Amino acid sequence: MNVTLRTPRFVLRPAQTGDAEAIARYLNDFAVAGNLARVPFPYHLSDAKAWLRTRVPNLPVEETNFSIDLPGEGLAGHVGFHRGPLGPIIGYWLGQPFWNRGIMTEAVSACLDWFFAASTEPTLYSGVFHFNAASLAIQLKLGFTETGRSTLLCLARGAEVEHIDTKLTRSVWKARDK
Numbered sequence: 001m002n003v004t005l006r007t008p009r010f011v012l013r014p015a016q017t018g019d020a021e022a023i024a025r026y027l028n029d030f031a032v033a034g035n036l037a038r039v040p041f042p043y044h045l046s047d048a049k050a051w052l053r054t055r056v057p058n059l060p061v062e063e064t065n066f067s068i069d070l071p072g073e074g075l076a077g078h079v080g081f082h083r084g085p086l087g088p089i090i091g092y093w094l095g096q097p098f099w100n101r102g103i104m105t106e107a108v109s110a111c112l113d114w115f116f117a118a119s120t121e122p123t124l125y126s127g128v129f130h131f132n133a134a135s136l137a138i139q140l141k142l143g144f145t146e147t148g149r150s151t152l153l154c155l156a157r158g159a160e161v162e163h164i165d166t167k168l169t170r171s172v173w174k175a176r177d178k
């Protein structure tokens, strides 16, 4: 899907070829890549270009990805959906210069509104590595609940890492007091 969402402070838009440098700059940071399952470290410009080539037009809802584009600052991070073993998964990252401004709470919230309107999926899955208190805080604040623990390969760490598994149901999201 090629969708653009507007939040009070920024735009969530499809990734584009010109994003490669910014993506590589922010993901080539162990503080970011080390919290993500599928991002290698070091992360090269060629990795960003290869990933951008996968962002073909009209991907299904469950494979849609949004670039967080801040006015005057440009690309700051991503929120994306992909298919997992139990159902769709949401993942996200923000470049370190943009942390602690409430940006990801705002971005994920807008993406959840879009996701539950655009799909019929009853449940969205996510989770965090066990040390990622900020990301867990975002998810709990938005209505995700912990469903258990697992281990997940973290490419940047080259190791299996304890993972707190979470999920958000459509009914909880719709009933949320916004």
Ligand SMILES: CC(C)(COP(=O)(O)OP(=O)(O)OC[C@H]1O[C@@H](n2cnc3c(N)ncnc32)[C@H](O)[C@@H]1OP(=O)(O)O)[C@@H](O)C(=O)NCCC(=O)NCCS
Binding pocket: 031, 032, 033, 035, 036, 092, 093, 094, 095, 098, 099, 100, 101, 102, 103, 104, 105, 106, 127, 128, 129, 132, 133, 134, 135, 137, 138, 141
């Ligand atoms: C995790 C990440 C997405 C947070 O983005 P952000 O825009 O700074 O997050 P927000 O400001 O919207 O919200 C963070 C929340 O965590 C809280 N928080 C921050 N550090 C915390 C900590 N050490 N312990 C507990 N809560 C913490 C903040 O207080 C805030 O909650 P509040 O709004 O209720 O006060 C960002 O740091 C990031 O991308 N990190 C690297 C990649 C990553 O971890 N991705 C997620 C993988 S699951």
